[in-house]
Amino acid sequence: MAVRFVIIGGGPAGNTAATYAARLGAEVTIIERDIVGGAAHLWDCIPSKAMIATGGAMSMSARARTMGLEKMEATLDFGALRERIDGICTHLRSGVSALLDSQGVRIIHGSGRLKGPHEVVAETTDGIEELDADAILLSTGSRPRIPEWCQPDGERILTTRDAYPPPELPEHLVVIGSGVTGVEFVHMFSSFGSAVTLIVSRQQVLPQKDPEVAAALEDDFLARGVRLYMGARAEGIDRIGDEVVVRCDDGRTARGTHALLCIGSIPNSESLGLEGAAVEVDAGGYIPINHHCQSNVRHIYAAGDLSGKLPLSSVASMQGRKIAEHVMGLHTREHRHLDYDKAASAIFTEPEIADVGLAEADAFASGRKIRVTKVPFSASAKALIDGDPRGFVKIISDPYTGQVLGGSIVGRNAAELISVVALAVTANLKVTDIVESLLVHPALAEALADAAE
């Protein structure tokens, strides 16, 4: 009899696991309460990057003169932008549905929860269905964290889910939180022409990142007129007529027309019936997993944001794929575990920021000897041709063996370029492997070879 695999949540983790498991012969059912594709398609990765791309086109037009063009003026058409986002999301969503259909995956539109270790309940508009499962994946994702000191109203006090696009273009947006999501929104709305204030709780935006990388972004924000409230923690928001006033713990206030909360997310684990199956959760509501993504109940897996690992769509998908292989017994053969330390990530600001592997600061903190080589894009012919020589490439390698351990890129197309470094880190390549690759000229990737030299 085929393995009965039931998945609750059809985001990147759930739909990837479903596709691979079905391909390998499992009888797969996904229970999804919104859309297959998940929050990644509905609210997070795709709509945000679509808006950033439109903002990028606007800033390109603002730089027209530097490219030898007459002045070009772009004005934002909110209706057209909304249609564009809907069009992209619908296209991607139908692609995921078609793929699942083609693999024979059954999709139940409803809400799922565990009833026991091997029983799942799906609640739909037609009633309740009970399913027996040999293996179960919990991949219900996360949602924006809302602090007790603020009540979003979807109108002027917004969460990230109200912002694609918001009801109107903010005249002055106060962004609370300077992690990856916060800085992307600062970039997006300042490209659209909104005045922006950013509340930064530490002394650096992107507190988890290389200080040199964060400084490059802060410089860009300041050059664009973004107001930075460094070392200020928001502790209240008042709505006064058409204005919002954000109160900070150091006594300062930031006034704007809209406020946007970007202070992290919380896992969707509270109504999954975990107690009924004795699945453990940690204090934050995440499900702890081992290197096979198994919970403490070994045939119940967890993946994606719910697993408390790196909250990235790419990581969720890879976990889904590994889980499908494990469920179908493939991991009794030689295989590679998922190494979260080697996940590439990007921040779609301007300049773009991307990194992978060992960070310089972490190496110093642990006392590990490293070789750091850095090349600015101002030395790259292609960056000059493109009219954007901001940023740099930094490669971190082992000084004795030459093995590539990590890298950071700040600049145009950093999210694409980091793939070369990610491949080098994953495949244990050496700096000479990058240096001796015959690359295209002129291309931004040449800066990678120069930095690896």
Ligand SMILES: Cc1cc2nc3c(=O)[nH]c(=O)nc-3n(C[C@H](O)[C@H](O)[C@H](O)COP(=O)(O)OP(=O)(O)OC[C@H]3O[C@@H](n4cnc5c(N)ncnc54)[C@H](O)[C@@H]3O)c2cc1C
């Ligand atoms: C603003 C923003 C931008 C982002 N941009 C990027 C990016 O550029 N690149 C990147 O890699 N990551 C990005 N992320 C992170 C990324 O969106 C998440 O890491 C990813 O979506 C996690 O995938 P998932 O499968 O865990 O969950 P999700 O995509 O959240 O999917 C979970 C699904 O489960 C469903 N569900 C929940 N509970 C139930 C239930 N009880 N029954 C049935 N269905 C249920 C939900 O409806 C949802 O469809 C971004 C996040 C945010 C907030």
